[in-house]
Amino acid sequence: MAGNWKMNLDHLQAAHLVQKLDWTLRDGRHDFGAVEVAVLPPFTDLRTVQTLIDGDKLKIRLGAQDLSVHDSGAYTGEVSGTFLAKLGCTYVVVGHSERRQYHQETDEVVRLKVQAAYKHGLTPILCVGEALEVRQAGEHVPHVVAQLDAALDGLAAEQATSVVVAYEPVWAIGTGEVATPEDAQEVCSAIRARLATLYDEELAAGVRVLYGGSVKAGNVAAIMNQEDVDGALVGGASTDPAEFASICRYRSHLTA
């Protein structure tokens, strides 16, 4: 269960949220042993959150929302994967639709970012998903599969085995329009099938496939009940610690 804060919460608010989230997760009534919880704050919050995770031994993983394709050098405003790894990041989001849309990130840039993540020991959370017009044209599955092919092109199986793929239909992001559980299953299962073709069945079965798009405590159960949905990439609801903890808690019931 990964919480993408997007461009919300300064480092003081981040400290508050992470402490409250940890406190809520450790309520003593739920077993989170089988749930991995990650937060993906803005770059400026990473050091603060890392300090809390390390100092207080929080069971929350840290990730960033983007990284540069470059290692270092004259790239003003860019952030290297080296820096993120040093800050204790486990994950980095790559190819989020907001990066593709507002920063003109092409499939080729996304591929280079996937490569850069692995180079620096980070696990990419690779986002794929279709715009509304693509879905209305019935082209959503081939569209998502093409994004996946492009992003993983040239990636060895030893690396692909740990990739996290997040299916996020663009029309469901921040809109309150959640895909139906069947919509999510259709595309998540196509992603897994494609991974089996690109690599093998065993690798495909082990890859974590997330759904993202207006996930809330009230709708997470139906989505998570789908066979090929392993978790959620949560935007807006992850900036509310009680709501995000409830989303994570749903998964804990599976092991209770």
Ligand SMILES: O=C[C@H](O)COP(=O)(O)O
């Ligand atoms: O990365 C998260 C997704 O864009 C979903 O955002 P949302 O939960 O606010 O719709």
